[in-house]
Each structure stands twice: as C-alpha cells, then as structure tokens.
Amino acid sequence: MHEYRDKELAEALDALPVPPTSDDFYTRMRARTTGSPRQRLMPGRRLLATAALVGVALLVGGAAGAEFAAPSRGATSTPVPAFTPATGWNIVETNNRQSCSSCPDKLDLAWAANVPFAPQDTQADWPTETLKNLPPGGIVIVVVGPWTYTGSDAIPGLQLPVQVENLHFEAANWYEGQPAPNVSSYFTSAHINPQEIVNVFVWVGSDNPTPALKAAADQELARLTMPS
C-alpha cells in the first residue's frame, strides 16, 4: 500500500482559515474542569493512610544512610519511590505531596541517571534538558507517583525488580514525548496497591538498545524501592 501525503491538497487545506480562540475559551474550560477526575480517598481513609505512611516513614528514615551525595530535593520522610544510591548514578527525589501543601496534586518523582543531570533540571519538575542532551549509552529513569487510578483498564501489579524487557518499548524513530532523535523509551504503568499506580519511564541514548545498555538500566531499576 503506497502511503503518501498529497501536497496539493495539503497546501489547499492549509490555506483554509482556522477559527480563532475566543477570549473566554480557557476561562470557560477551567470552570468546567475545576476539581479532580480521580477518586479521592474518603477523609477517614486518608487519615489512616497518612498515619500508615508516617509510621513506615519513621522506620525507613531511621535506617536511611546515603553514602552517595545525591541532589535530593524536598522532604523524604514519607515513603515514595526512591533509588538506593550507587556509584556512577545520580538520583533526584521529590516528595511534593508532603513538601508542597498548596499543591496536593503535584506528584512525587524519583529520577536516576548514569549521566549528570542538567543543573536547570534539578530545580525543575522533569529532566527535560538532560534528556534532550542524552549521549549514546546514557540512561535516565523517572518514576512518577504513586497516584490514584480510576480508569477501567486492567493495569498489572508492579513486579519488582522492574526490568526493561517487561516495559512497553518505543524505538527512537518517532514517538510522543521523544526528547531527542537518538533516544528510545521504555514505559509502563503498574499498580502498587489496589488504588494507586506508578509510571516508570526509562530513556536510553540509543535507537537500538544493546543488551549491555538494557542490563545497566535493569541494574539501576533493581535499586528502585517502592512504598508498599
């Protein structure tokens, strides 16, 4: 099947006008989308959950002893996804839900990379610049969540250790969110408990990741700890 884009029609269609956005379009949209599409925990359950989180945090906090100087951001006293420090890997963690009381919907993030994070990324919410400049052999891992999932799709439970072979793969020829031409991506969503899921993203600086590169990513993923 010969696939092509008809240039003459493309030009003709391109010449057709596109209606402008009315001044109040986004105001109206905002008014209708205010509030969360997800189910929130009932107050009682939320209190119990918070108590449980704090309890586990105290246990984890007591045992914590990082030997690697990681550019950690935010408080880490509640259990969130985290990478155990390891030589040759940089990690960044946030605990937005606890440290940012004015933005309860901000997500927790854990990053790991075998390259230095771009300085501007360590103050941002996403390693955008690091990914844009990911060299061959570079690996960046981002874990987002946990967050409450209310969709109807069957989402698998998270199997630890996460391994890239079990994730959805997007080769570096074009995919949504592709940060740079040579960067391939692995991705999954997985439940960590009946209500909540996490997203795991792995980017590698290769259009055809080698077994060695995948093994290196797996080794770091093996150091990922999740709240139970």
Next chain:
Amino acid sequence: MEVDPAPIPEMVARAQCGDSDAFERIVREFDRSLRAFSHRLLGPRWTEDVLQEAYLRAFRALSQYKAERGTFRSWLYRIVYRCCLDEQRRRRRQPLVWASGLEELPSPHTFESAVAARDGLWDALGRLSAEERACVILVDGLGFDYESAATILDLPRGTVASRLNRARPLLHRALREPLEETKGEGHARIP
C-alpha cells in the same frame, strides 16, 4: 507539528491526577490543530462548543488513557472526532450545508468561511462522507500517517487508504474546475 513533545508524558500524568493546569497546557499545545481538524470536519456546523465539550470529555476520561495504546495526541483527536460525529447527529434535523445526500444540500454560500477561503474546496469537502473528510484532513491536511489516522478514526489502515483514494480525486477536481462543473460518482451536484 506545533507541539513541544518533551513535557507531554509528565503533563499527562499530572492531568490524570486532577491537575487542571497541566490539562490546560496540553490542550493549548494541541488546540490549533484540533480546531482546524474539527472545523474542517464540521464546516458550518462547527462552533467552539464542540471543542469545549470534547476537552471536557477528555478531562473526565483522563484516567482511561494509557500510553501503551497510543499517543495522547491521537487519543485527544479521537475524542474530538467522536464529538464532531455526535454534533453531526444532533443537528441532523436542522438544515445542512454539508451532507452526503442531494436532498440535504442547500447553497454552499451559507458557510461564511467558504467565501473567504475556497468555495470549491469547502464544497467538495462537504460532499465527502465524514470518514473520507476526516481521512483527508488528517493525512493531507495535518500530516498524520495512515496508521495514526486509522487509530484516531478507529478504522483499519487499508480503509483509510481507500477513503483517501476516493476522496482525493474529487477534491482535486474541485480545486481545478468551476463549482458548477463539479460532480462525482455517487455525489450530489450543486443545485
């Protein structure tokens, strides 16, 4: 594409958690092409309310989006497409400018943009079925590949190709010939 794709996965994740600012940011990035898509699809039926409805529907269904199934952009296009079809059905009893049957074809000049743009092309678009029109707009107008268009329209890839094969000659003829001369097999002649 006008999209800076870098923050999309994170924005989607945030929006799925109820962050309406993140959702608005995504919408703003895709809005112009979705506006073009829906406008060319609905013609005179188009109002901005169609997009409002589509975006609200998308926001409410955010938790159902899964990246493994396709891009967020395709998912959003699919919702807009369905809203456009709903809009078409809703207004079926009202006088139509664009329709597949002769009995439903009033003057093309009732569509204000047709005067400003190219009457022949607008009219020819109106003579296509919604599926054919959507295929042309997505592939030729907006640069989607066949596979992506098939995903958005929930059609087999081969059907997208056949819809294009049928639609393109009609549109080419409309671009080259005076309006009154335009006619095609199974299509209505302009009264």
